[in-house]
Amino acid sequence: MKMMLVGGPGRGKTTLLHQLLQEKLPSHGRSNVATLGVSVKQWSYVSESKTYHISCWDFAGQEEFYSTHQCFLTCRSIYLVVYDISRGESELSYLIPWLLNIQARAPSSPVVIIGTHIDKINKDEYDLRRLQMRTKIQDMCRRPGFPVNLSFSEVDCFNEKMLATLRKKVKDHINSAQ
Amino acid sequence: MKMMLVGGPGRGKTTLLHQLLQEKLPSHGRSNVATLGVSVKQWSYVSESKTYHISCWDFAGQEEFYSTHQCFLTCRSIYLVVYDISRGESELSYLIPWLLNIQARAPSSPVVIIGTHIDKINKDEYDLRRLQMRTKIQDMCRRPGFPVNLSFSEVDCFNEKMLATLRKKVKDHINSAQ
Numbered sequence: 582m583k584m585m586l587v588g589g590p591g592r593g594k595t596t597l598l599h600q601l602l603q604e605k606l607p608s609h610g611r612s613n614v615a616t617l618g619v620s621v622k623q624w625s626y627v628s629e630s631k632t633y634h635i636s637c638w639d640f641a642g643q644e645e646f647y648s649t650h651q652c653f654l655t656c657r658s659i660y661l662v663v664y665d666i667s668r669g670e671s672e673l674s675y676l677i678p679w680l681l682n683i684q685a686r687a688p689s690s691p692v693v694i695i696g697t698h699i700d701k702i703n704k705d706e707y708d709l710r711r712l713q714m715r716t717k718i719q720d721m722c723r724r725p726g727f728p729v730n731l732s733f734s735e736v737d738c739f740n741e742k743m744l745a746t747l748r749k750k751v752k753d754h755i756n757s758a759q
Numbered sequence: 760m761k762m763m764l765v766g767g768p769g770r771g772k773t774t775l776l777h778q779l780l781q782e783k784l785p786s787h788g789r790s791n792v793a794t795l796g797v798s799v800k801q802w803s804y805v806s807e808s809k810t811y812h813i814s815c816w817d818f819a820g821q822e823e824f825y826s827t828h829q830c831f832l833t834c835r836s837i838y839l840v841v842y843d844i845s846r847g848e849s850e851l852s853y854l855i856p857w858l859l860n861i862q863a864r865a866p867s868s869p870v871v872i873i874g875t876h877i878d879k880i881n882k883d884e885y886d887l888r889r890l891q892m893r894t895k896i897q898d899m900c901r902r903p904g905f906p907v908n909l910s911f912s913e914v915d916c917f918n919e920k921m922l923a924t925l926r927k928k929v930k931d932h933i934n935s936a937q
């Protein structure tokens with residue numbers, strides 16, 4: 582299984598991934614994270630008035646080649662689409678290309694739409710804002726071309742309790758997608 | 760098109776890629792290199808006595824997602840299989856898994872087998888050693904399961920003249936593979 586984190590810059594993708602993978606487990610179920618080494622460079626050149634764009638994949642080790650290559654080609658995907666809920670409704674239009682793209686490439690994949698930065702929202706408004714965003718995204722996704730297997734989550738990436746809930750949700754998706 | 764660099768550790772893959780992409784071109788054909796940001800982490804955990812291995816793809820930006828994702832799924836590949844020719848015939852057995860793997864995944868891809876570190880070989884022996892290695896690799900690849908679209912190159916990764924020749928060879932392959 583592969584998990585793809587997508588979304589605009591500064592929305593918290595890298596933070597969220599780091600925090601999700603920080604879980605503390607009992608020793609027999611120890612969570613284990615390894616960074617796979619793959620660096621991708623884009624080499625563009627003109628030759629005989631044609632332009633070429635070559636993406637060059639440099640794998641740090643054998644392990645990386647096998648797992649990355651194999652997983653990209655054959656593993657199923659779960660998509661985490663990350664936005665910043667504190668930025669309000671302007672985030673909605675940014676979600677559109679991601680959602681259309683996912684549906685075009687991997688139509689039956691589970692998609693979890695995650696609003697980060699909820700700690701920046703006033704506690705009183707929290708339930709309302711959350712409901713508003715979910716409703717608007719759901720309405721948008723009724724149109725053709727959008728993913729159907731959607732679920733929602735809102736988190737403060739630095740709140741362990743919220744992370745634990747999200748972790749469980751992601752694992753349940755992975756579990757039922759196998 | 761994507762170009763995959765594979766081979767054992769310390770054989771010069773990263774150096775070679777860096778040097779290949781360093782070319783100086785006339786301004787109208789300026790070579791252009793951008794590092795795409797993608798970090799892949801492997802998240803392993805046990806849940807209900809099943810072990811899960813999730814490869815988590817964190818894309819730095821939109822551009823990265825589109826080019827990496829699309830290219831991995833649809834672009835044709837050229838493989839650069841890198842070994843250290845100065846280590847002698849012991850390198851041969853290390854090449855086997857790479858070559859079998861490439862043939863299994865992408866049977867009609869061009870494969871360029873590149874011996875780096877030729878500057879460490881005595882000048883008098885150079886032609887002989889080069890011929891010996893090429894012959895042995897070619898013999899090996901007559902067996903079923905090995906790539907058929909093979910070519911060879913030997914370089915000192917710090918010799919611009921040799922790099923220019925290799926660059927031309929790679930571009931010719933890309934050109935005819937389109």
Ligand SMILES: Nc1nc2c(ncn2[C@@H]2O[C@H](COP(=O)(O)OP(=O)(O)O)[C@@H](O)[C@H]2O)c(=O)[nH]1
Nearest residue numbers: 590591592593594595596697698699736737738
């Ligand atoms: N207050 C708050 N800050 C967050 C949260 N998630 C991420 N950040 C911050 O937002 C900034 C951008 O996060 P980053 O993970 O780099 O975003 P990316 O570009 O999507 O990978 C960083 O300074 C994070 O510390 C959150 O839930 N609450």
Ligand SMILES: Nc1nc2c(ncn2[C@@H]2O[C@H](COP(=O)(O)OP(=O)(O)O)[C@@H](O)[C@H]2O)c(=O)[nH]1
Nearest residue numbers: 768769770771772773774875876877914915916
């Ligand atoms: N003398 C010599 N050294 C080389 C050559 N190619 C690479 N190296 C050196 O070999 C070492 C390993 O190279 P690196 O690119 O990191 O190998 P990788 O693990 O395959 O990516 C580095 O110290 C390079 O400078 C070569 O053609 N000649």
Ligand SMILES: [Mg+2]
Nearest residue numbers: 594595818819
């Ligand atoms: Mg990031």
Ligand SMILES: [Mg+2]
Nearest residue numbers: 640641772773
């Ligand atoms: Mg390297």
